[in-house]
Amino acid sequence: MGLSSRSAVAIHALTMLARWDHSLTSAEIADSLASNPVLVRRILGSLRDADLVWATEGRGGGWSLARAPHEITLHDAYTAVEEGPILSRHAHPPSDACEVGRHMQNLLETEFRDAEQAMEERLGRTTIAHLVQQVLAAERAHALPK
Template sequence: MGANSRLTIAVHALTWMEVHRRQGNEISTSEQIAGSVNTNPVVIRRLLGELQKAGLVESRRGAGAGWTLSRELESITLLDVYRAVEPGVLFAMHRSTPNLECPVGVGIQPAMQEIYDHIEETLRAELARTTLVEVMREVLSGAG
């Protein structure tokens, strides 16, 4: 199974939008963002749609169409972005009920759920500690 890059792409897009804004550009197009991410604009539009539902970006239609940030990067955490693009749980149980007559089958779900709950709680706490402005500063300090 491959790793999921949706959080990384979403953070990339939002950070790029702020850098683009600071360069004097009021709006960003999905084509421009896709050029930075090096992906198809359709992928970016889908992701921006999810970010819009979460209140992180706004879209403009008509002349001058494009996207803007709804909030300052200082007020957006990695957890906000994660929740917008990864609404489900990190780990899931069996799709069907395991054999409850088996000593492993009867106890695997409760045992794993406790572990998964702890991992999710730790992940969310770590993501909540970092704002996108911190990510942007780190990105720009490495960009030379």
């Protein structure tokens, strides 16, 4: 299927939830994303299904992290909201009558698998807590007089 924006939305939402000491509504998260609360609720639902967030209903309710920010990796967020391989494969088998066509699927499968594994390993090294630290550092730098 390929990578969609769901990962970016999920990571953004998780980082917001880690940054603040209280639960947030999907509308509050959507405001930060300049997005629609319905889209955010769908993403949060997938994160809930993966045991990364939980929700409380009613007045004062909202979404909170289900685990400590240092225990949630970007790979966790990615796998909660994305399906299928990152890189698209041939939609149908290429021609076996062509010397390129008869070998390309196997060659690309090896390259794509290695690239996807490298991405998974990289995302697994970064936690939501690390992103919160980066946000706070960037905000401090932004606040300095120019």
